[in-house]
Amino acid sequence: xxxxxxxxxAENVDVVLSGVPIVRRATFEVDAGQAVAxxxxxxxxxxxxxxxxxxxxxxxxxxxxxxxxxxxxHDWRRIGYVPQRSSILVQQATARxxxxxxxxxxxxxxxxxxxxxxxxxxxxxxxxxxxxxxGSPFVRLSGGQQQRVLIARALAGxxxxxxxxxxxxxxxxxxxxxxxxxxSRLRDAGRTVVMVLHEPGPFEPLIDRAITLADGRVxxxxxxVASAGGHEVHEWPHARAHGTGLEVV
Amino acid sequence: xxWLGLEFMQRALLAALITGLTAPAIGTYLVQRRLSLxxxxxxxxxxxxxxxxxxxxTAPLPLAVLVCVLGAVGIELLREVGRTSGDVGLAILFxxxxxxxxxxxxxxxxxxxxxxxxxxxxxxxINATELWIIAGLAAVVxxxxxxxxxxxxxxxxxxxxxxxxxxxxxxxxxxxxALAAVTVTVSMRTVGLLLVSALMVVPVATANHLVIxxxxxxxxxxxxxxxxxVSGTIGSYEFDTAPGALIVVIAIGLFALSWPVSLLxxxxxxxxxxxxxxxxPLQHEVTEDHPHVHAEGCGHLAVTHGxxxxxxxxxxxxxxxxxxxxxx
Numbered sequence: 001x002x003x004x005x006x007x008x009x010a011e012n013v014d015v016v017l018s019g020v021p022i023v024r025r026a027t028f029e030v031d032a033g034q035a036v037a038x039x040x041x042x043x044x045x046x047x048x049x050x051x052x053x054x055x056x057x058x059x060x061x062x063x064x065x066x067x068x069x070x071x072x073x074h075d076w077r078r079i080g081y082v083p084q085r086s087s088i089l090v091q092q093a094t095a096r097x098x099x100x101x102x103x104x105x106x107x108x109x110x111x112x113x114x115x116x117x118x119x120x121x122x123x124x125x126x127x128x129x130x131x132x133x134x135g136s137p138f139v140r141l142s143g144g145q146q147q148r149v150l151i152a153r154a155l156a157g158x159x160x161x162x163x164x165x166x167x168x169x170x171x172x173x174x175x176x177x178x179x180x181x182x183x184s185r186l187r188d189a190g191r192t193v194v195m196v197l198h199e200p201g202p203f204e205p206l207i208d209r210a211i212t213l214a215d216g217r218v219x220x221x222x223x224x225v226a227s228a229g230g231h232e233v234h235e236w237p238h239a240r241a242h243g244t245g246l247e248v249v
Numbered sequence: 250x251x252w253l254g255l256e257f258m259q260r261a262l263l264a265a266l267i268t269g270l271t272a273p274a275i276g277t278y279l280v281q282r283r284l285s286l287x288x289x290x291x292x293x294x295x296x297x298x299x300x301x302x303x304x305x306x307t308a309p310l311p312l313a314v315l316v317c318v319l320g321a322v323g324i325e326l327l328r329e330v331g332r333t334s335g336d337v338g339l340a341i342l343f344x345x346x347x348x349x350x351x352x353x354x355x356x357x358x359x360x361x362x363x364x365x366x367x368x369x370x371x372x373x374x375i376n377a378t379e380l381w382i383i384a385g386l387a388a389v390v391x392x393x394x395x396x397x398x399x400x401x402x403x404x405x406x407x408x409x410x411x412x413x414x415x416x417x418x419x420x421x422x423x424x425x426x427a428l429a430a431v432t433v434t435v436s437m438r439t440v441g442l443l444l445v446s447a448l449m450v451v452p453v454a455t456a457n458h459l460v461i462x463x464x465x466x467x468x469x470x471x472x473x474x475x476x477x478x479v480s481g482t483i484g485s486y487e488f489d490t491a492p493g494a495l496i497v498v499i500a501i502g503l504f505a506l507s508w509p510v511s512l513l514x515x516x517x518x519x520x521x522x523x524x525x526x527x528x529x530p531l532q533h534e535v536t537e538d539h540p541h542v543h544a545e546g547c548g549h550l551a552v553t554h555g556x557x558x559x560x561x562x563x564x565x566x567x568x569x570x571x572x573x574x575x576x577x
Contacts, residue, residue: 054409054413055413074415077414077415081413089405089407091280091457092281092457093462093463094462097402098406101402101407101411102414104403105415110397113399136461
């Protein structure tokens with residue numbers, strides 16, 4: 001039986017893009033309040049699975065968000081999506097303008113931003129440590145700062161399910177620390193966070209569970225086992241079997 | 250200044266003002282979506298509408314609007330389902346529209362001479378009815394461009410994200426290309442179908458040199474568009490030149506001028522824009538009783554930070570400072 005309070009329910013999800021099967025028979029559930037890492041090698045289907053969960057690519061099987069089929073899901077203000085940084089196309093906008101997009105699910109067309117909207121945007125930028133960069137052009141920010149802006153955009157809404165696609169990819173250590181702080185606060189607030197990660201980095205102590213994909217299939221799903229200090233290899237669940245042990249220091 | 254008393258000049262100036270406002274407004278979205286040449290393709294498509302109007306003996310403006318909007322929406326829907334890439338779609342617009350228009354015009358017994366009023370504009374011969382139609386359509390374009398600015402920006406910048414916050418992405422995408430089509434046809438009597446795209450793109454590029462921010466860029470582009478359009482119209486009367494061409498030449502001149510101005514502005518603003526990572530204002534707490542001794546190979550990720558080494562520990566950084574660790 002499916003728990004209707006689960007944030008995400010995926011049952012036998014298949015995704016085929018241009019005739020190529022990318023995700024195969026993926027079945028799992030994410031309970032509200034969990035911080036879940038989705039791991040796997042390049043090309044294992046992690047990003048496509050995230051996009052399927054959000055209804056961005058066609059799929060077979062069942063996907064439910066908060067108990068509602070994703071095709072019929074309308075309460076998008078509950079979702080905070082952070083795509084891969086390279087997917088966004090911004091020429092001239094400031095960091096503030098990008099973050100303000102995160103409020104649009106709560107705003108009516110043709111109505112100006114309210115005081116609450118402006119405050120939420122300012123708070124989100126402050127939370128990622130970029131209040132002082134609000135007026136800077138997004139394209140002139142470093143990769144790490146751009147990632148923080150995209151996280152702030154998701155924070156500016158009222159989402160209780162965050163889906164982050166490789167938030168740590170190519171970002172500097174300062175940003176990793178800031179994002180770990182954000183993740184920690186989201187956990188404390190009972191939010192659900194599902195993130196594609198290649199390596200846990202500073203997120204390690206904050207992750208409840210890891211789902212590992214290989215060739216589009218879920219090959220491991222279980223509690224995340226943090227490595228003991230002093231070990232040189234951070235072992236992801238079943239990672240050794242798939243050769244994804246991560247050397248650190 | 251005797252031109253101010255001439256009715257045809259008053260109409261021409263009003264039409265130029267409207268074109269100067271609307272073309273860069275919708276152009277800002279096209280440039281953002283890297284569809285700078287869409288206006289050009291739509292201009293060619295509108296020629297088919299004009300040719301059809303000649304053949305059916307109807308007024309060219311409404312028919313051109315209709316053909317152009319239908320074509321633009323069709324191309325956008327094809328792009329969305331991935332049946333055609335952006336540049337192939339534009340090529341079909343270019344060649345199909347232009348050849349179709351010329352064919353229809355010749356079938357109607359009209360030569361390219363008659364078409365040239367639409368290809369290159371004929372600002373000084375605009376009549377009152379045309380001016381009303383232009384004003385009405387432009388008001389709709391401006392209302393949407395400014396009123397839906399945050400939504401249209403979000404969709405242009407990051408379509409998947411826009412979908413996940415529940416924005417009607419397809420509606421907004423179709424709206425942008427439909428309004429671009431309306432703008433092109435509205436502008437065909439002022440700068441002409443072959444040059445309208447310049448007024449949609451060049452002021453935007455100029456504004457991008459001068460100001461920061463999507464909204465400010467759009468408003469600045471509109472102001473630059475008005476300056477080019479109005480001064481070009483007056484100049485064409487004074488120097489007896491083709492108004493459409495002069496408007497575009499002035500717009501390009503402003504673009505050329507914006508280079509040195511932007512360099513000057515960048516030099517002044519340099520301290521405010523950093524390309525390197527800054528250190529975020531994290532709290533700085535002190536841990537006196539940390540039992541673990543961080544050192545090379547201790548198992549915690551070591552990072553260089555501001556001339557010293559931090560160790561990532563439980564989601565934050567530890568830095569050795571005197572006899573304790575600073576919490577970063």
